[in-house]
Amino acid sequence: MTQGFIDDNRVMEEVKKAIAQTLSIDTEKIRPEDSLVRDLGAESLDFLDINYRLEQVFGIKMARHFILEHMEEMFGEGSAIDDNGQLTEKAVKLMRLRLGQESEGLQPGMDMDQVPPLITVATIAKGVNEILATLPEKCTSCGSPQWKCNDGAPIECSACSQGAAYSTGDDLIKEWLTSVQQEHKIF
């Protein structure tokens, strides 16, 4: 169901806060269109730190693996990244579907190390919103259909106070890949 407790602005605010804390920079300097790597100086471990902070705030599980890794697991080694560590045409096609405008810089033959710089602040916020949108109709613990979100960002069951059981970021990527593959038959 679409959760109505936490709006997009709140998500963006928390994403900026997590980035600011991880990278020791001012929240005011962070813009939604900023590349975490190119503009803000993030490294791979910083992504995990940012994700961890967001998980603590929202009670969610962000994706542990990047979409390219999921493609390789689901469609076979070499399907997304070739022997030279470069993106395949099929991987680029899929990522364009996934990332939309943010995928402008993507080209087949591009080094896989050049992909993380494409991730922006808005990409992270979009990932959080996608997970929050998987709020179940009913509490998985007691079956109550009532949720509450008091002063914090975690959504709890009104009846038993159990935290909401969202889909994980990895599950969402896998589900998306499965549905896109069924529709477009890319691999």
Next chain:
Amino acid sequence: MSTRIEEEGVKGSGPLAGGSEGGQRRPLLSLFAGKVALVTGSSRGIGRAIALRFAANGADVVINHRRAETPNQARQVGIQALCQEIEGMGCRAYPILADISSRESVKQLMAEIADKCQRLDFLVLNAARAPFKPIERLLERELRELVDVNYLGNIFCIKEALPLLEKKDDDTTIAGKIVFISSLGSKFYNPAYPLGSMKAAMESVVRDLSQSLGERGIMVNAVSGGLVKTDSFKVLRQYMEGVDKLPEGLFVQPEEIADVVMFLCSQASRAIAGQTIIVDRGLSNRLYRPLG
């Protein structure tokens, strides 16, 4: 390839520098005065703590790192800051960029050490890199990288460092020392820690080399660290449920591991060969009963 920081660094003003007014570069009685240590992967975390401990004990330190610094200038943990801290203690810091998984890169690293330092007394094998996934889910590329960095890379370092480590001082029969940094993953299961298998392999290498290289005067041992809140912990806490809720008292400080490395590099450890010393505040003793 590398840049000496000395030109810009603070000289002779560190706590162990012995004062800069008389031109004394480092304390006369420091444990490793005149020695040179190479710590692989020492730009941060445990490696950084080891590098600083070497400097605190009077050794010049080669800071090996794999990547150039990030554009994030706000960080205080950068290589330049580390080198300045070492220089501040009155020792020399040599930052050298090298990917240990490439033998050619390791050869260049050792050639640069030979050229700039003319000696190497301690080789600390700390660099490690691995994905966090169950081992059966690793792609071939990831498996090869796992072995290349965490096994072959260490062997390359040992092989290429031998000519330098074998060079003997006049006053001792013991040549250089090698210390490998292992982890509890070598002995205990973690569902997303394939690095543990490489740590186990290297602990065996340490045992074997302590015999073969011991005959040539080179001491080889390992230190196995428990849970340490370095950058890697940011990854671990996402794969090991509840690890971030463990009591603070079970977490090891990087400096506590560094202190054991110092011991293994000192003459006080002369009777220890091929061993892996566990530094985990007793965590491994508690693994099979609930943590209170």
